[in-house]
Amino acid sequence: MKRKGIVGIVIVLCIILGIIFISGKMDDFGSSKDKITESEIYQVENDEVALVYNYSLQKAKAIYKDGVVYIPLNWTGSILNDKFYYNEGEKLLSYTLPTEIVYANFENTDNNGKPLLLEEGGKVYISIETIKAYTDIWVDSFIEGDIKKVYINNRYGKYEEAEVKSKSVLRADASKRSASIENVELNKDDTVIIVEQNDNWYRVLTRNGSLGYVKKNRLKNFKEMERVSGFTKPQYTSISMDEKVVLGWHQVTTVAANANLADVVNNTNGMNVISPTWFKLSDNKGNYTSIAAKDYVDAAHKKGLQVWPLIDNFSKDISTLKILSSFENRKNLIKNLMNDAKAYGFDGINIDFESLTQDNAPHFIQFIRELSVSCRNNGLVLSVDVPIPASYNMYYERAKLAEVVDYVINMGYDEHYSGSDEGSSASIDFVKNSITDSLAEVPKEKLINAVPTYTRVWTRENSKLSSSALGINGATKWVKENNVNLTWDDEVGQYVGHTTIGNATKYIWMEDERSMTLKMEAVKEADLAGVAVWKLGLEPKEIWDIISFK
Numbered sequence: 001m002k003r004k005g006i007v008g009i010v011i012v013l014c015i016i017l018g019i020i021f022i023s024g025k026m027d028d029f030g031s032s033k034d035k036i037t038e039s040e041i042y043q044v045e046n047d048e049v050a051l052v053y054n055y056s057l058q059k060a061k062a063i064y065k066d067g068v069v070y071i072p073l074n075w076t077g078s079i080l081n082d083k084f085y086y087n088e089g090e091k092l093l094s095y096t097l098p099t100e101i102v103y104a105n106f107e108n109t110d111n112n113g114k115p116l117l118l119e120e121g122g123k124v125y126i127s128i129e130t131i132k133a134y135t136d137i138w139v140d141s142f143i144e145g146d147i148k149k150v151y152i153n154n155r156y157g158k159y160e161e162a163e164v165k166s167k168s169v170l171r172a173d174a175s176k177r178s179a180s181i182e183n184v185e186l187n188k189d190d191t192v193i194i195v196e197q198n199d200n201w202y203r204v205l206t207r208n209g210s211l212g213y214v215k216k217n218r219l220k221n222f223k224e225m226e227r228v229s230g231f232t233k234p235q236y237t238s239i240s241m242d243e244k245v246v247l248g249w250h251q252v253t254t255v256a257a258n259a260n261l262a263d264v265v266n267n268t269n270g271m272n273v274i275s276p277t278w279f280k281l282s283d284n285k286g287n288y289t290s291i292a293a294k295d296y297v298d299a300a301h302k303k304g305l306q307v308w309p310l311i312d313n314f315s316k317d318i319s320t321l322k323i324l325s326s327f328e329n330r331k332n333l334i335k336n337l338m339n340d341a342k343a344y345g346f347d348g349i350n351i352d353f354e355s356l357t358q359d360n361a362p363h364f365i366q367f368i369r370e371l372s373v374s375c376r377n378n379g380l381v382l383s384v385d386v387p388i389p390a391s392y393n394m395y396y397e398r399a400k401l402a403e404v405v406d407y408v409i410n411m412g413y414d415e416h417y418s419g420s421d422e423g424s425s426a427s428i429d430f431v432k433n434s435i436t437d438s439l440a441e442v443p444k445e446k447l448i449n450a451v452p453t454y455t456r457v458w459t460r461e462n463s464k465l466s467s468s469a470l471g472i473n474g475a476t477k478w479v480k481e482n483n484v485n486l487t488w489d490d491e492v493g494q495y496v497g498h499t500t501i502g503n504a505t506k507y508i509w510m511e512d513e514r515s516m517t518l519k520m521e522a523v524k525e526a527d528l529a530g531v532a533v534w535k536l537g538l539e540p541k542e543i544w545d546i547i548s549f550k
Contacts, residue, residue: 034179036172038147038210041181049141049148053079054155055195055203055211062150063125064143068114069150070125080152081135082400085366086124090327093117093126095134096369096404098236099377104130128152136231142209149209158226160194162204162219170212174201184210192219236372238406238446239381241306244549245407245448245530247273247383249310251537258293264536265303270548274300274536275350279311279340284322286333292344301345308348308381311337313355320353324363330370338374348381348406361395372404383407383448387414388434389441398441406446409532410438412519413452418467422458424509426451428493428518435526450532451519451547453539455511461504471538472511479508486510493518516546524549 042050042057049062049069060075073093077084086093093104093116104116110129118125128139128150140151166188169180186192186206192214196203201213248271252258258276265274278292288311300307313320323329337349351371356364368384375382382405386396402408415430416423424430431449438447455475456467470478479486479497484506486495495510523531531547533539 031176032171032179035182036179037182038184041172042147042149044147044149047148049143049150051075052149052151052211054153055151055205062128063118063120064148065118066114069128069141069143070118071128071131071150071152073117073124073126076126076131080131080137080154083134083369084126084131085362085369087325087327089325092327094327094366094370096366096373098234099373101370101373136229136233138227138229140209145208151205151209156227156229158224161191161223161225162194162202163221164188164190164192164214165218165220168214168218170204170206170210170214172212174198174203174213176215178213181210181212184208184212186214186218194219194222236404237376239379240406240445240529241272243272244528245273245532246271246548247275247308247409247448247530247532248536249532249534250274250276251535252276252278252291255291255293258291258296260537261296261299265300265305267539267541267544268536269541269544270550271305271533271544273306273308273348275308275310275532277312278309279337280315281311281313281318281320281323281333282315283317284319284329286323286329286331286336288333288336290340292340292346294344297344297346306347306381308350308383309340309344309346310350310352313353320356321360321363324360324367330363330367333367334371334374337371338378341378341380346380348383349375350383350385350409352385354385354387356393356396358395361397365397365400368401369404375406381406383409385409385411385450387411388430389437398438402442402446407448407529408438408442408446409448409450410434410442411450411534413450413534416456418456418469422456422460422465422467422507424492424494424496425455425511426519427491427509428515428522429491431519432522435522435528439526444527445529447526447528448530448532449519449523449526449528450534451516452511452534453536453543454534455509458507459504460507461502472543473538473540475508475510476512476540479510482506484508488514513543513546516543520546 044050044061047064049064051058051060051062060072062069062071073086083095091105095102106117108116110116116127116130137152137154142149164186168186170184170186171178171180192204192206194202194204200216202216203213205211248268250264279288279290282289297307353364372382384401384405386398386408387393388410398408412431412434413426415426435449454469454471456469457478458467482499484497484499486497489496494515498505498507
């Protein structure tokens with residue numbers, strides 16, 4: 001009986017071992033014998049380096065020269081870090097930090113004497129070490145073999161490693177019918193990094209830098225790992241007022257007009273910032289005309305007001321693109337603003353560069369970044385005016401502006417404007433939607449919403465449409481003089497009316513205390529940083545009881 005028992009045990013063990021052996025063979029049954037080379041996968045040769053970002057092969061290719069991996073600069077800016085700003089004409093690279101701007105050209109080298117920048121085949125490349133110094137990434141380079149690869153990642157946190165159970169092949173896709181990668185073998189106990197899990201197949205990275213697929217059952221000893229960033233992110237500090245901002249734009253067109261300060265301020269209540277329209281770009285070198293006055297600043301300060309002069313790009317004699325795309329021009333403009341800040345003692349700067357295009361927007365963002373350095377170092381508040389977010393102006397990239405400025409001012413008006421169809425300058429849904437859309441890019445503590453103290457009288461005559469702007473006071477007088485019957489329209493949040501004068505039909509969408517109440521309620525409900533008013537001198541004094549946060 002004992003002998004029969006032992007024989008039975010042996011037979012069972014043989015059956016189990018046979019099943020294991022057969023199942024292993026069955027696992028390989030139907031597997032493709034096709035092979036694919038890494039050269040075919042990565043499409044690089046000689047000193048070209050395959051560029052893999054977050055384990056996705058990129059169309060762009062890096063290069064390897066004198067022991068250094070160089071990454072295409074345009075790819076770096078669009079994918080990794082857009083603060084690398086390069087001027088082709090000046091052959092200059094700049095990077096804006098919170099309190100300084102770092103520059104590099106083709107003559108600059110690292111500590112080992114290697115160039116920071118290269119130009120090959122008409123393309124500019126930047127060393128991977130330079131990128132790492134300013135960017136929160138981790139990099140694995142495999143440049144010893146014939147097929148050179150660099151893996152760049154910006155993802156951190158937990159991941160898994162595993163060991164290979166037995167000798168296996170690495171496949172190009174998650175299927176046993178996929179070709180195996182030639183000259184790449186997974187040996188027993190090799191460690192791999194798991195980068196993707198697809199049911200029965202795992203995508204893995206080998207210690208030699210090969211990326212491919214292996215069946216899950218070919219792996220063992222799974223181990224949870226964690227990758228932690230050691231990068232210190234620059235802190236772009238901001239100045240915030242201790243109370244909600246209530247800004248009034250004071251349109252002044254001559255030096256003599258500065259004398260009207262007392263009149264416009266006495267008509268307000270609760271305003272704490274005044275922005276006189278003092279500076280206008282006058283040439284393509286970064287110079288501007290000025291009607292600034294030290295007496296104005298001193299008088300405003302005595303009234304408890306901060307002064308943030310406005311500079312605009314409205315002159316037809318200038319090219320915003322030529323000014324902002326040149327390092328020297330931007331530098332000159334910023335220097336002029338800083339000199340005036342010291343000379344006149346104002347507290348901040350308001351940038352009102354309008355009608356930007358896709359072409360000049362990146363240079364505008366760079367200008368704001370560079371200006372923010374000088375403002376931060378000199379304790380000046382930097383605010384920038386932007387149009388309401390729309391599909392056709394997303395190149396303003398408000399989130400990038402908000403990172404470096406103190407306040408972003410959403411110009412919540414001109415819903416209808418001279419040249420458009422007739423309608424409201426700022427209906428309530430227009431205002432609310434623009435606030436909501438702005439908050440998708442700008443933190444509420446940096447967002448100011450601007451409201452109008454004007455409206456338009458629209459005239460339709462002989463199939464022609466025209467309009468003229470009137471302040472609230474002027475519009476109220478026009479309605480009374482022309483006996484216009486106004487009715488409240490809940491949809492737009494305004495009183496509307498029309499009348500016929502001769503052969504013309506005239507329309508108006510009024511701004512008044514009731515419509516302003518709705519706009520201010522939207523500002524307060526969103527808990528924005530404040531409100532701005534375009535412009536002072538057009539409004540009745542009573543409306544400031546609504547605009548004021550007090």
